Amino acid sequence: xxxYRIAPSILSADFARLGEEVRNVVAAGADIIHFDVMDNHYVxxxxxxxxxxxxxxxxxxxxxxxxxxxxxVDRIIPDFAKAGANIISFHPEASEHIDRTLQLIRxxxxxxxxxxxxxxxxxxxxxxxxxxxxxxxxxxxxxFGGQSxxxxxxxxxxxxxxxxxxxxxxxxLEVDGGIKPDNIAAAxxxxxxxxxxxxxxxxxxxxxxxIDAMRVQLSQA
Numbered sequence: 001x002x003x004y005r006i007a008p009s010i011l012s013a014d015f016a017r018l019g020e021e022v023r024n025v026v027a028a029g030a031d032i033i034h035f036d037v038m039d040n041h042y043v044x045x046x047x048x049x050x051x052x053x054x055x056x057x058x059x060x061x062x063x064x065x066x067x068x069x070x071x072x073v074d075r076i077i078p079d080f081a082k083a084g085a086n087i088i089s090f091h092p093e094a095s096e097h098i099d100r101t102l103q104l105i106r107x108x109x110x111x112x113x114x115x116x117x118x119x120x121x122x123x124x125x126x127x128x129x130x131x132x133x134x135x136x137x138x139x140x141x142x143x144f145g146g147q148s149x150x151x152x153x154x155x156x157x158x159x160x161x162x163x164x165x166x167x168x169x170x171x172x173l174e175v176d177g178g179i180k181p182d183n184i185a186a187a188x189x190x191x192x193x194x195x196x197x198x199x200x201x202x203x204x205x206x207x208x209x210x211i212d213a214m215r216v217q218l219s220q221a
Contacts, residue, residue, distance in 0.1 A: 004194070006195055006197065006214055007031065007065055007194055008197055008202060010034065010036070010056075012145050019055070022056050024207060025211075026060050028207035028210075029208060029212065031194075032194070033056070033060055034176070034198075035052075035053055036048075037080075038069045038142075042093075045144055050076070050082070053080055053083040057084030063086035064085050065085075065113075066087065066089070067176070068089065070094060071091075071094040074095065074100075080110075081105070082108075086111060087110060088105045088110045089115050091115045092120065102131040111133035114136070115137075118156075122163070125160070129163070129164075130169070133172065137157050137173070137175050137176070137192070138153070138176055139178055139179070140178050147177060148178045149177060149178030164191075173194065174192065179197045180197065181200070181213040181214050181217055184217050185220060188221035197210075
């Protein structure tokens with residue numbers, strides 16, 4: 001894998017000073033800002049919406065990767081595109097028409113992604129690989145930050161890597177949940193190239209030290 005991307009999740013940031021937090025984490029070496037949207041319906045938590053995305057957009061030049069944990073999902077996609085999202089991903093369970101939702105994201109000028117929970121089968125990928133720019137494998141059950149990595153996710157990452165390679169398409173393979181310096185290499189070896197980390201980065205006093213430690217591990221993967 002030639003390119004690895006670190007995507008800190010602002011779910012674990014200090015929301016009282018969010019602009020400063022995203023600037024600091026990008027200065028520390030982050031490649032992407034990961035933006036977790038929860039609706040207290042599809043997942044048992046309520047987080048942030050398009051207004052926050054719009055507020056942080058001027059503070060960073062890196063892509064904003066919006067992970068929608070909401071149901072239904074189509075209504076909110078144009079709002080996040082307008083707010084400055086670059087990548088928008090959603091769960092297949094949240095859409096009645098997955099192909100249409102992927103096209104909706106692309107029609108609004110964003111890259112499109114599909115997200116798989118630990119127990120969600122991969123068969124949803126069979127007919128939509130041509131519309132995907134990102135596949136996100138959840139290595140925890142969605143809804144809360146600070147959870148522990150589910151090791152079985154490595155098998156799913158490996159399976160998706162084979163599908164991406166067979167497709168010949170340039171599709172990012174992202175993993176989210178419990179990623180830390182001590183397990184990021186295992187996820188990379190399984191085939192992931194983009195790594196979401198929340199509390200592992202924002203929960204520490206030195207963001208650069210954590211990101212640098214992750215890159216050291218990735219260089220050895």
